Amino acid sequence: xxxxxxxxxxxxxxxxxxxxxxxxxxxxxxxxxxxxxxxxxxxxxxxxxxxxxxxxxxxxxxxxxxxxxxxxxxxxxxxxxxxxxxxxxxxxxxxxxxxxxxxxxxxxxxxxxxxxxxxxxxxxxxxxxxxxxxxxxxx
Numbered sequence: 001x002x003x004x005x006x007x008x009x010x011x012x013x014x015x016x017x018x019x020x021x022x023x024x025x026x027x028x029x030x031x032x033x034x035x036x037x038x039x040x041x042x043x044x045x046x047x048x049x050x051x052x053x054x055x056x057x058x059x060x061x062x063x064x065x066x067x068x069x070x071x072x073x074x075x076x077x078x079x080x081x082x083x084x085x086x087x088x089x090x091x092x093x094x095x096x097x098x099x100x101x102x103x104x105x106x107x108x109x110x111x112x113x114x115x116x117x118x119x120x121x122x123x124x125x126x127x128x129x130x131x132x133x134x135x136x137x138x139x
Contacts, residue, residue, distance in 0.1 A: 024063045024087075025080060029056040032084035059087035063094075070094045 033052035040048025067075070078093035080086070 022067075024060060024067050027056075027060075027080050027085040027087060027090075029053070029086060032086055035084060056087050059091045063087055063091050066094075070098065074098070 030053070033049050033056065036052045037045035037049050040051070042048050042051070070078075074094055074097040078090050078097065080090060
């Protein structure tokens with residue numbers, strides 16, 4: 001039985017880690033907001049702290065709403081960074097990973113996916129080049 005204890009402990013830890021990956025982690029953002037007081041956009045450090053905490057709360061609320069939409073691999077790679085974990089940074093990372101999958105459209109914004117249909121052809125040809133200074137000598 002004693003030989004099985006390490007195996008049971010490792011299995012239990014793996015189960016707990018997997019369960020935690022299915023929900024937004026609890027972060028101690030107060031530390032990073034306290035550190036941000038000296039670098040805020042306002043001249044009032046207390047207001048900077050309050051703004052930071054509000055931003056973190058709003059980011060956590062958005063993460064809770066969107067968490068299941070993010071890929072598990074992205075949730076792991078965008079996990080909290082030590083020593084100053086931040087829901088704002090985590091949300092930004094996850095959204096950037098999500099947006100990197102949206103195809104580019106020439107008109108700006110996201111293009112509709114073209115799965116299963118051929119490409120719309122070649123890009124329009126370049127306009128003719130101007131003759132430049134050498135081509136103007138004979139004029």
